[in-house]
Amino acid sequence: MSAESVEIKGEMAMLSVLQLASPDAAQIHQGLQARRDSLPALFAGSPLVVDCHLLGSDCGKLDMQQLRASISELGFIPVGIRNLADDCVEQAVKAGWAILRGGRPAVASSRIEKPAPKEANPSGKSIEVIDRPVRSGQQVYFPDGDIVVLQHTSAGSEILAGGSVHVYGSLRGRVLAGIQGDTSARIFCQKLEAELVAIAGNYRLLDDIDTDLKGQPAMVWLEGEKLKIAPMF
């Protein structure tokens, strides 16, 4: 029940969005905790935007102070709030919230692979091969092992693997390897143009600073706590 009361969705701006379906503080806390605990490595310390468009006039019932406290307490960084009913804005500002421009309501990202619970993986397969491009808004989630993408991944897509990730085309989206804490996981790609790379929760945003690596075949791995990125050839 509590896990349904909130939902977390990745968005292109590289912020996770917390979609509130109920204004109840306890439910929000429980729901967010459950989501976090399911993917601690992914969510640790990540910035969070709160989206209220599902609440409508129920926004008034939100305890803005408590909401901030819950989010911080669970290890997220409350960045701002959006799609608030007009009469709630003042209360939110008082509680220290940044009011964000409406933005598109986060549309459910379409997962290519359903998260397969361990016991529901009778083939015991440890590798997931994707033979089509992974498009903007799509997510490939395979906590049981490695993901191999034979084509490109688009900006605005997400790859989440328990093990390593191999992309035999351009890597343009976000890619997270070792999402359950495997620090030996690596990321390999033919052309590095990723928005974000992460291994076991250690992430790095790739922007224009990293031009020397841009477009190169590259490998990403972890040395201690430090994320290393180097050309492959």
Place this chain on the structure above:
Amino acid sequence: MSRIVVVTSGKGGVGKTTTSAAFATGLAMRGYKTAVIDFDVGLRNLDLIMGCERRVVYDFVNVINGEASLKQALIRDKRTENLYILPASQTRDKDALTKEGVGQIISDLCADGFDFVVCDSPAGIERGAHMAMYFADDAVVVTNPEVSSVRDSDRILGLLQSKTQKAEQGEIVREHLLITRYSPDRVQAGEMLGMEDILEILAVPLIGVIPESQSVLQASNSGTPVILDKESDAGKAYDDFVRRFLGETVPHRFLEVEKKGFLKRLFG
């Protein structure tokens, strides 16, 4: 067997309706019995582009609700034989489109011997767009040479391979990329993405490039699909596109900056 083709894009104003009208007309001109359906419930304008707005009596939603038969609602095109238009409703909202209702209409069209059903999708990725693509065999993804349009098309490509009947059955919707409003001058000036860049990002087979052209506006103002304007470069490019869709090999044109004389530069 009818072929169901959705014309879609994600972004609005990129030329889906212009393309649907030209495409359906081009198919019908070649003898294929073709229906074109306006899925933009609430914002209909396919009937305007096709020049049949005064002949709209019943619409798509009337048929779904059983208030009119498909036969009553289909408008037979006056200019082109084999061409029929199913207009959208101006007054309803998008929730009127149900999967069952749309599916029924499409299977009735198939039973009626239509060779092609062209679905003109509304913008966005919500109900109307979803219903327009759901039954598709083929998708013509319309993209303008700008980053936001390309990004939205990428998103639509993802939905085509996950949210359609074909996808649910483990099959694939055939994808065709149509770049419209292409302006070689602006590409050369670096103001727009080039064709190569778009192909690199989307990795979908290119079926046509339609140049930015005055003739499109003139055509839509006079309610004539631009493909009937055989003198205009947009009309010619649409004709090439239809031929490629039907399997012919036709080289791409209108990709290079035109060297214009003084008069041409003044008057386009």
